[in-house]
Amino acid sequence: xxxxxxxxxxxxxxxxxxxxxxxxxxxxxxxxxxxxxxxxxxxxxxxxxxxxxxxxxxxxxxxxxxxxxxxxxxxxxxxxxxxxxxxxxxxxxxxxxxxxxxxxxxxxxxxxxxxxxxxxxxxxxxxxxxxxxxxxxxxxxxxxxxxxxxxxxxxxxxxxxxxxxxxxxxxxxxxxxxxxxxxxxx
Numbered sequence: 001x002x003x004x005x006x007x008x009x010x011x012x013x014x015x016x017x018x019x020x021x022x023x024x025x026x027x028x029x030x031x032x033x034x035x036x037x038x039x040x041x042x043x044x045x046x047x048x049x050x051x052x053x054x055x056x057x058x059x060x061x062x063x064x065x066x067x068x069x070x071x072x073x074x075x076x077x078x079x080x081x082x083x084x085x086x087x088x089x090x091x092x093x094x095x096x097x098x099x100x101x102x103x104x105x106x107x108x109x110x111x112x113x114x115x116x117x118x119x120x121x122x123x124x125x126x127x128x129x130x131x132x133x134x135x136x137x138x139x140x141x142x143x144x145x146x147x148x149x150x151x152x153x154x155x156x157x158x159x160x161x162x163x164x165x166x167x168x169x170x171x172x173x174x175x176x177x178x179x180x181x182x183x184x185x186x
Contacts (some may be wrong), residue, residue, distance in 0.1 A: 023052040024068075025094070027101055032128065032143035045144055046128055049156065050094065063092040069105065071122065076105040085109040096098040096164055099153045107172065 032038070048071035050098040052061050069076045069089055087107040094101045101124065108119030120130040123154035128143040 019180070023053055025049065025096075025153050026156055027151065028152050029124070029145075029149055031146065031148045033146050035144060037141070039150065040146060042148070046122070046143075048072075050092075051139045059095065059097060061092070061094040061096070063089060063103075066092055069103065073090035074107055078105070084112065094153070099151070100152060102151055103122075137142065 024047040025033040026045065027139055029043045030044070031040065032044040032046070034041050034044070048069070050061075050066060050070070051068040052066040055065050061109050066077050066089070068078065069092065074087065076087060076089045078183050079085070087108070087110070089103060089105040092103040092105075104121075104122035104123045106119065108117065110117035114133050118130070120128070122128045127145065129141070131138065131140045133139070
């Protein structure tokens with residue numbers, strides 16, 4: 001009887017903790033029109049992740065509530081700005097209920113002599129523009145959003161979530177084993 005009460009308490013605790021709001025998500029936009037190729041590229045993707053907390057509890061995660069917004073190796077929230085690097089996120093909005101995501105961000109960097117440089121600007125719903133330059137060439141790439149561009153946003157489980165899952169499975173396995181041992185004895 002006591003073990004049933006302990007089990008019920010543990011399960012109630014773990015289910016209560018599981019209701020904690022997810023704070024990290026990953027996203028993928030798929031399918032863009034390439035300006036340079038003059039064609040729709042169904043396999044072209046833009047992937048990234050973001051983290052934050054809806055501190056004003058309005059149901060929308062906004063720029064001021066973000067702790068991270070990464071695309072590739074650059075985190076557009078924590079990136080360094082100095083004489084050779086510029087980086088910013090000018091707008092961001094994510095509604096977890098509707099899974100709608102919009103943001104505007106960019107970066108640019110160059111060497112002290114301005115021989116080499118690169119940059120990127122992403123405005124969701126409009127374009128993903130990037131460039132690279134050196135003394136011998138200038139390369140631009142523009143990928144435009146279309147009606148076929150699809151968005152997938154999924155929560156990233158936190159380590160505590162995995163720990164709760166493991167603990168729950170261990171409790172279930174223990175109870176099953178205890179039940180089968182009881183049936184063999186009696």
